[in-house]
Amino acid sequence: MISDADPLRPYRVRRERLLAHMAAQGGGVAVVPTAPERERNRGTDYPYRPDSQFYYLSGFREPEAVLVLVAGATPRQLLFCRSKNGEQEIWTGFLHGPEAAAERFGFDEAWPIEELDRTLPGLLAGQPALWTGLAANPDWDRRILAALASARANVRTGIGAPRTVHEISAELDEMRLIKDEIEIALMRRAGKISAAAHCQAMRTTRPGRFEYEIEAELLRVFRAGGSQFPAYPSIVASGPNACVLHYVDNERRMADGEMLLIDAGCELDGYASDISRSFPVNGRFSDPQRDLYQLVLAANHAARAAIRPGNDWNAPHEAAVAVLTQGFVDLGLLAGKTEDLIETGAYRRFYMHRTGHWLGMDVHDAGQYKVDGRWRPFAPGMVLTVEPGCYIRAADDVPKAFRNIGIRIEDNALVTADGCEYLTEGVPREIDDIEALMRE
Ligand code: GLY
Ligand code: MN
Ligand code: MN
DSSP states (O other): OOOTTOTTHHHHHHHHHHHHHHHHTTOOEEEEEOOOOOEEETTEEOOOOOOHHHHHHHOOOOSSOEEEEEOSSSOEEEEEEOOOOHHHHHHHOOOOHHHHHHHHHTOSEEEEGGGHHHHHHHHHTTOSEEEEOOSSOHHHHHHHHHHHHHHHHTGGGTOOOOOEEEETHHHHHHHHHSOOHHHHHHHHHHHHHHHHHHHHHHHHOOTTOBHHHHHHHHHHHHHHTTOSEESSOOEEEEGGGGGSTTOOOOOOBOOTTOEEEEEEOEEETTEEOOEEEEEETTSSOOHHHHHHHHHHHHHHHHHHHTOSBTBBTTHHHHHHHHHHHHHHHHTTSSOSOHHHHHHHTGGGGTOOSOSOOBOSSSSSOSSOSEETTEEOBOOTTOEEEEOOEEEEOOOTTSOGGGTTEEEEOBEEEEEOSSSEEESOTTSOOSHHHHHHHHHO
């Protein structure tokens, strides 16, 4: 058995919570597969990452694994995984094998993955419901529906089969929305590593260098900090590239007088961070750059101040939009009354995305933004991004000084009992602090 000090205990606690949710809704069997391995090209796979839901419930990182939870009077927790295989382990490394995996990861039983298809119909027999994720992976859909069909084919023997299929994401997404202590600790560490990487990017950026050189600095600090992957492809976008929201080519040479927008975050033990900073390539903000930067910074502050229990999901976005739209008018980028420009959405010409998203194992994390048609209220333990920006593409009606400037200031906020805490304080946000760091 696992002890309280066991780092894998939280995963078992999560499985027990899910089992309790299932039992409260009539019980049944949950079947959750991990992610498939995917070929990148001949002879090379994409780096393997477990499925978020599977990993959330198991802590198990090997491919080809499926967990099965049976709710009811005597709940059972089963893992199907790869068998020990001396020959294969020489090539691709250690495999736990079912016996060691059950012991280490706190499952009641574990079986070779080859047994899954033969065993599943029996596990479904006599159960009221199947809980699984459908319509995400056609191979899984086929496999689990075949098991269900097989269980149903036996009903003539008098043994029932699930009559209900529940989308398990509905339960798991709600659980994942509120982070537990283990998750928060990991997200703090991920935020620290990513902040250090952004500081390194600020220190090493200068005119004449290429965007990819700065990307390399980011990746080095991520990996040196123990992160396994970037949480998403890093955006290192100088000059006009900063106005392309998902620019990831990162191959342009940066010039004096331009701004650089970096959106990059590491993934640590399955948890993402997601930071954006924008700063002048030469280390000194020009007046127009300063004007736009201060505007986005004011929007970041306003959004942050709106994050607290009692407010709903949309409050930070509304706060940011109000600040930005007023600023666009003050700077001569938009003409008209601020309320009208908000009402008609005219501000979207320069600010076309939302002010944040849930953050967790997935960069755009699990969890509904509306419940029963209403924006969701904040609660302690939620983690979200705060990422106002402005993107001023060149156009005849745009003042020359503002053309080709793209700015985003993105932080990661943990909702607390009376407000929020930024997990990304390790990289400067204020102009003086950025300029000081870039002088180092
Ligand atoms: N880096 C992805 C995002 O900001 O949503
Ligand atoms: Mn983001
Ligand atoms: Mn981002």
